[in-house]
Amino acid sequence: xxxxxxxxxxxxxxxxxxxxxxxxxxxxxxxxxxxxxxxxxxxxxxxxxxxxxxxxxxxxxxxxxxxxxxxxxxxxxxxxxxxxxxxxxxxxxxxxxxxxxxxxxxxxxxxxxxxxxxxxxxxxxxxxxxxxxxxxxxxxxxxxxxxxxxxxxxxxxxxxxxxxxxxxxxxxxxxxxxxxxxxxxxxxxxxxxxxxxxxxxxxxxxxxx
Numbered sequence: 001x002x003x004x005x006x007x008x009x010x011x012x013x014x015x016x017x018x019x020x021x022x023x024x025x026x027x028x029x030x031x032x033x034x035x036x037x038x039x040x041x042x043x044x045x046x047x048x049x050x051x052x053x054x055x056x057x058x059x060x061x062x063x064x065x066x067x068x069x070x071x072x073x074x075x076x077x078x079x080x081x082x083x084x085x086x087x088x089x090x091x092x093x094x095x096x097x098x099x100x101x102x103x104x105x106x107x108x109x110x111x112x113x114x115x116x117x118x119x120x121x122x123x124x125x126x127x128x129x130x131x132x133x134x135x136x137x138x139x140x141x142x143x144x145x146x147x148x149x150x151x152x153x154x155x156x157x158x159x160x161x162x163x164x165x166x167x168x169x170x171x172x173x174x175x176x177x178x179x180x181x182x183x184x185x186x187x188x189x190x191x192x193x194x195x196x197x198x199x200x201x202x203x204x205x206x207x208x209x
Contacts, residue, residue: 001025002019003016003017003018003124004016004125005125005126006124006146007126008126008129008142017197020208022111023115024115026111033109033113033188035101035105036109036110036185039099042099045097047095049093050093051092052088053087053088054081057079059077064080109184110183110184114187114203122190122192123193124148124194128196128198129142129164129196131161134162136170139164139167140171143174151191151192152173152189152190153190154177154187154194155174155195156179157177161176178202179202179206180206
């Protein structure tokens, strides 16, 4: 699949790049996508929810009613889960929600996500650029020139560029990542994927092993 290379003014440069078929042209695997997104979201969880169980409540252990003949459930003391204000049965405890995924599964998930974006024609390739200073206004103008303003965009850079990152940081619908930190969730979450020529090469190196 060939894509025209644009400059940051939104004009065609006359060059074209070919998207690697083994990354952008595979049959997407939905289950693998689900697993990778599930893992990403699980890793975002704080996991600090906690409720007190019966042994942790401070309350009298006096037996409230007789063992039999009351007609209801056997409630022992005031901490009984049967009562209002009593303990919580099997409540949440602090834990780590993360789980393991194999490297090849995560790699296939990223390829599948990129293939979906290629199928939807949601990938723009721009020539490598730099901003002289961090200015949000400059990034907004680039988005307007590329006709992606008002849409969720993910800009993929070959390496960390502080000025570009800071220029996009205050925009709700724009995100900047490096090719090495690209993940499935961010790709699927974006409406448009903007890549520079060098970031395409970096992705090729990372995902073809």
